[in-house]
Amino acid sequence: MNVSRLERRAVMAQLLEERGGLLVVTGLGATAWDLASLSDSPHDFPLWGAMGGAAMFGLGLALAQPDRPVVVFTGDGEMLMGLGALSTIATTRPSNLSVVVLDNERYGETGSQHTHTAAGVDLAAVARACGFERTTTVREESDIPALRVNLHAGGNPLLAVVKVALTADPMTLPPRDGTYLKNRMRAALLGPRAIYE
Amino acid sequence: MSEPVSTFQNPAGTWSQAVYDVLKAQNVRLVPFVPDGGHRGLIEHCQADPDMRAVTLTTEEEGVALAAGAWVGGVRSVLLMQSSGVGNCINMLSLLKTCQMPLVTLVTMRGEWGEFNPWQVPMGQATPDVLRAMGVLVQRVDDPELLPGEVDAALRLAYSTYSPVAVLLSQKLLGAKKFGGSK
Numbered sequence: 001m002n003v004s005r006l007e008r009r010a011v012m013a014q015l016l017e018e019r020g021g022l023l024v025v026t027g028l029g030a031t032a033w034d035l036a037s038l039s040d041s042p043h044d045f046p047l048w049g050a051m052g053g054a055a056m057f058g059l060g061l062a063l064a065q066p067d068r069p070v071v072v073f074t075g076d077g078e079m080l081m082g083l084g085a086l087s088t089i090a091t092t093r094p095s096n097l098s099v100v101v102l103d104n105e106r107y108g109e110t111g112s113q114h115t116h117t118a119a120g121v122d123l124a125a126v127a128r129a130c131g132f133e134r135t136t137t138v139r140e141e142s143d144i145p146a147l148r149v150n151l152h153a154g155g156n157p158l159l160a161v162v163k164v165a166l167t168a169d170p171m172t173l174p175p176r177d178g179t180y181l182k183n184r185m186r187a188a189l190l191g192p193r194a195i196y197e
Numbered sequence: 198m199s200e201p202v203s204t205f206q207n208p209a210g211t212w213s214q215a216v217y218d219v220l221k222a223q224n225v226r227l228v229p230f231v232p233d234g235g236h237r238g239l240i241e242h243c244q245a246d247p248d249m250r251a252v253t254l255t256t257e258e259e260g261v262a263l264a265a266g267a268w269v270g271g272v273r274s275v276l277l278m279q280s281s282g283v284g285n286c287i288n289m290l291s292l293l294k295t296c297q298m299p300l301v302t303l304v305t306m307r308g309e310w311g312e313f314n315p316w317q318v319p320m321g322q323a324t325p326d327v328l329r330a331m332g333v334l335v336q337r338v339d340d341p342e343l344l345p346g347e348v349d350a351a352l353r354l355a356y357s358t359y360s361p362v363a364v365l366l367s368q369k370l371l372g373a374k375k376f377g378g379s380k
Contacts, residue, residue: 025266045266045269047292048295049288049291049292049295050262050265050288050289050291050292051288052258052262052289053258053259053261053262053265053289053292054262056259056260056262056263056266057262057263057265057266057292058266059263059266060227060262060263060264060265060266060267060268060269060270060272060274061266061267061269061270062266062270063227063250063263063267063270063272064227064266064267064268064269064270064271064272065270065271082258082259084254084255084256084259085255085259087255088252088253088254088255088259088263091253092250092252178292178295178296178297179296179297181296182269182296182297182298185269186269186271189269189270189271190270190271194271197356
């Protein structure tokens with residue numbers, strides 16, 4: 001049972017302090033709204049769909065931009081839909097990818113039905129079994145600063161489960177036009193010429 | 198390198214080198230795949246190339262999301278799968294359509310010409326319709342001699358028009374899979 005008192009937006013805000021060139025991908029739903037409440041940057045790619053694909057999108061971005069740290073924020077439901085990605089990431093071994101699961105143990109967008117993490121499925125243990133050398137489960141605010149340092153530092157793939165409270169946050173929407181999100185990030189990473197390719 | 202296999206398609210990879218050459222010339226650097234006997238030679242060419250990254254997937258939809266992220270970061274991908282894998286990609290393809298992202302996928306066909314396995318038929322027959330329904334442009338190829346040119350054209354189409362394009366390598370092109378044994 002989730003007894004965490006951590007608030008998801010406060011956690012994300014702390015993890016993204018002084019983010020520099022950090023690239024952020026989110027899964028659909030709450031993590032996208034969380035990011036939009038904090039940031040609207042060319043270095044953000046909030047997904048509005050493609051459930052189960054956030055970690056793989058992050059892997060592609062990380063492989064293409066090996067000199068920049070990439071962080072995927074997603075929810076427990078979204079991560080559970082794409083568990084195979086953890087094995088693909090672990091075996092591909094990018095040097096700049098972290099996945100942070102903000103785990104409230106619920107499908108928060110659809111009526112707060114339990115996900116399997118509510119019944120004890122341990123995503124950090126799954127990641128370890130897949131070969132992630134760096135995993136952590138965070139339940140206390142005091143552990144957030146160290147996680148923030150690790151997200152920026154790079155190294156072997158990192159999976160962090162942050163147990164967060166079930167909260168009713170305002171729905172803050174990021175831009176919904178995928179072509180805008182795409183062109184904005186490509187121009188930021190590749191220069192304005194990317195738009196003319 | 199290759200371990201002996203029994204009767205899979207395209208054991209000699211007659212077209213594999215020419216298709217690999219097209220991928221190189223078009224600056225494809227990431228090749229995610231769920232393996233298929235028909236893709237075997239091409240996969241091995243890509244794995245042997247230090248400037249290419251061949252990524253084994255657990256399911257084909259991973260490759261759609263991977264390729265999308267890579268292209269946003271400036272890297273071109275070609276996704277290799279069998280026709281059964283197209284069904285595993287359906288919702289993830291919405292990412293490409295919505296964001297107008299290019300992708301070329303080479304799909305080895307099952308469930309048609311000379312098929313042995315009835316379980317391959319439903320998805321094989323539905324493959325072109327499913328792809329088109331999700332906004333993927335479809336080029337079917339029956340002649341291995343034409344395949345490299347078709348792949349080159351698919352890459353130009355995809356990256357010039359921000360479109361996902363599937364090249365279907367027909368079972369006639371590949372040669373139908375044969376199984377030994379009786380009963």
